[in-house]
Amino acid sequence: MPEPILQLLLIPLIKIVVLLVVVLLIVAYLTYAERKILGYMQVRLGPNRVGPKGWLQPVADGLKLLVKEDLVPGGAEKLVFIIAPAIVMVPALVMFAVIPFGEPFKVAGMTVTPYLADINIALLFILGVSSLGVFGIILGGWSSNNKFSLMGGLRSAAQMVSYEIPMGFAIVSAVLMAGTLSMVGIVEAQRAAHIWFFIPGVLGFGIYWVCGVAETNRNPFDLPEAEAELVAGFHTEYSGMKFALFYLAEYANMMIVSAMAVVMFCGGWLPPFPNLLAGLWALPVLAWIPGVVWFLAKMSFFLFCYIWFRGTFPRYRFDQLMNVGWKWLFPLSLANVMLVALGVLLLKG
Amino acid sequence: MDFLVSNFAEILFYILAGLAVLGSVGVITLKNPVHAALSLLGTFFIVAVLFVLQHAEFLAAVQVMVYAGGIMVLFLFVIMLVSVRDLKTQAAFLSPLVPVAVIGAILVGALIASAVLLGVFASGSGSAEALQMVDGEVLGNTEAVGMVLYTKYLVPFEVVSVVLLVAMIGAIVFGRKDRFIEEPEGEVGL
Numbered sequence: 084m085p086e087p088i089l090q091l092l093l094i095p096l097i098k099i100v101v102l103l104v105v106v107l108l109i110v111a112y113l114t115y116a117e118r119k120i121l122g123y124m125q126v127r128l129g130p131n132r133v134g135p136k137g138w139l140q141p142v143a144d145g146l147k148l149l150v151k152e153d154l155v156p157g158g159a160e161k162l163v164f165i166i167a168p169a170i171v172m173v174p175a176l177v178m179f180a181v182i183p184f185g186e187p188f189k190v191a192g193m194t195v196t197p198y199l200a201d202i203n204i205a206l207l208f209i210l211g212v213s214s215l216g217v218f219g220i221i222l223g224g225w226s227s228n229n230k231f232s233l234m235g236g237l238r239s240a241a242q243m244v245s246y247e248i249p250m251g252f253a254i255v256s257a258v259l260m261a262g263t264l265s266m267v268g269i270v271e272a273q274r275a276a277h278i279w280f281f282i283p284g285v286l287g288f289g290i291y292w293v294c295g296v297a298e299t300n301r302n303p304f305d306l307p308e309a310e311a312e313l314v315a316g317f318h319t320e321y322s323g324m325k326f327a328l329f330y331l332a333e334y335a336n337m338m339i340v341s342a343m344a345v346v347m348f349c350g351g352w353l354p355p356f357p358n359l360l361a362g363l364w365a366l367p368v369l370a371w372i373p374g375v376v377w378f379l380a381k382m383s384f385f386l387f388c389y390i391w392f393r394g395t396f397p398r399y400r401f402d403q404l405m406n407v408g409w410k411w412l413f414p415l416s417l418a419n420v421m422l423v424a425l426g427v428l429l430l431k432g
Numbered sequence: 433m434d435f436l437v438s439n440f441a442e443i444l445f446y447i448l449a450g451l452a453v454l455g456s457v458g459v460i461t462l463k464n465p466v467h468a469a470l471s472l473l474g475t476f477f478i479v480a481v482l483f484v485l486q487h488a489e490f491l492a493a494v495q496v497m498v499y500a501g502g503i504m505v506l507f508l509f510v511i512m513l514v515s516v517r518d519l520k521t522q523a524a525f526l527s528p529l530v531p532v533a534v535i536g537a538i539l540v541g542a543l544i545a546s547a548v549l550l551g552v553f554a555s556g557s558g559s560a561e562a563l564q565m566v567d568g569e570v571l572g573n574t575e576a577v578g579m580v581l582y583t584k585y586l587v588p589f590e591v592v593s594v595v596l597l598v599a600m601i602g603a604i605v606f607g608r609k610d611r612f613i614e615e616p617e618g619e620v621g622l
Contacts, residue, residue, distance in 0.1 A: 204490055204493050218500070222507075225466070225511045
């Protein structure tokens with residue numbers, strides 16, 4: 084086989100398949116982890132019937148959703164109703180293309196990069212693609228021809244528009260510190276600076292994380308699907324695999340937000356606390372643990388936080404949500420950008 | 433096969449350009465306003481891909497980000513004004529056909545004329561590399577756009593931002609219910 088075809092087609096194709104399988108597996112078991120952790124937080128066992136300790140629960144759930152009857156409500160706008168779940172799911176998966184899970188390593192003389200693409204606008208790419216995903220939510224809500232769905236979709240749109248702005252500015256503060264929009268470049272900048280960016284940029288990190296939780300419609304910002312007011316929000320009328328797509332996309336988006344937090348503020352695949360453990364850099368144990376493990380460990384921590392919040396916080400009211408977004412996070416994020424820019428200017432000259 | 437490989441970018445360009453034209457025709461011919469807005473979204477997305485083909489990655493990302501937000505607002509208008517049930521009885525907005533067709537023909541003519549005059553159809557070298565050379569220095573796409581925008585075109589850039597500010601203030605002034613009575617605190621929104 085000629086070299087360019089191998090390089091341009093076969094290797095990326097293998098990577099895409101591996102990435103999709105791993106991401107979907109993590110997403111499936113994230114739902115299991117959520118139910119289990121919430122169970123322990125509420126002093127009960129959680130799923131424990133299917134397989135040992137309930138390990139096969141996600142498989143059973145997936146099978147059930149696959150074979151379930153797929154209803155389209157009579158008054159629905161059929162075409163839009165059917166493509167809406169796909170519009171939510173595709174951007175959620177596409178964003179994984181630019182997430183760097185580890186540093187390049189060598190296998191049998193070939194350099195393998197544990198990410199699909201290192202593009203010089205990776206952060207902008209993620210922001211752009213993530214803003215497409217919400218179209219699926221609002222289209223799904225509208226096409227169901229159900230007032231609860233419509234309200235859920237509208238809330239989601241308002242929430243996305245409000246929280247995307249402070250989130251963008253928080254990302255800008257990380258970009259200012261790193262001086263690049265490439266995800267790999269940001270991690271390398273943290274290695275060069277011997278510090279994770281959440282230490283100098285703690286305010287930006289906080290704003291990013293709050294906005295990230297809001298962007299994924301998770302508790303305490305899960306107003307688009309508030310059970311007490313809106314039945315199930317935008318996916319009230321969805322059943323079977325279409326509902327599963329909405330559900331999986333939410334968890335995939337949680338992974339993306341966590342992975343972005345790891346890359347931008349927590350050193351990506353680097354071992355922890357380079358500034359405190361400066362002398363321990365060369366320790367064989369730390370050097371032996373591959374970067375992918377560090378990355379996944381940090382990402383798991385943020386995913387755990389998501390579940391922890393769900394077990395802890397009550398849901399906000401919608402006017403509170405808007406107040407927090409526009410009157411607190413937005414001005415704070417603007418001030419943060421100026422502060423970080425000043426700091427970078429003073430330190431780097 | 434060799435022809436495909438050597439002209440890959442060009443073939444891709446014509447396919448995408450065709451899709452973009454189809455999408456924009458869909459925007460004005462589809463009767464369902466939501467389908468039209470979706471078609472607009474698709475068109476902008478394909479234009480972003482065309483930017484990527486021209487090595488203008490920054491523009492592509494900004495195109496998706498800005499227009500996705502803009503179309504979102506358009507969607508909200510459509511959704512608030514039209515319900516699914518009423519769609520079938522909606523008439524198409526095609527009554528003043530003749531003046532629209534005349535204006536459209538003039539615009540297309542102007543577009544083709546300018547394209548011919550500026551030599552877009554001539555097989556010149558791409559301008560992407562020229563853009564990335566700022567002051568004799570080769571920069572990344574984002575840096576190049578930033579450098580040009582904040583040095584050479586600083587004044588127009590600032591003027592545009594003032595115009596946008598005026599539009600925003602105007603919207604806020606018109607959007608207020610009553611200019612003389614303060615709204616009560618803690619009102620529940622949406």
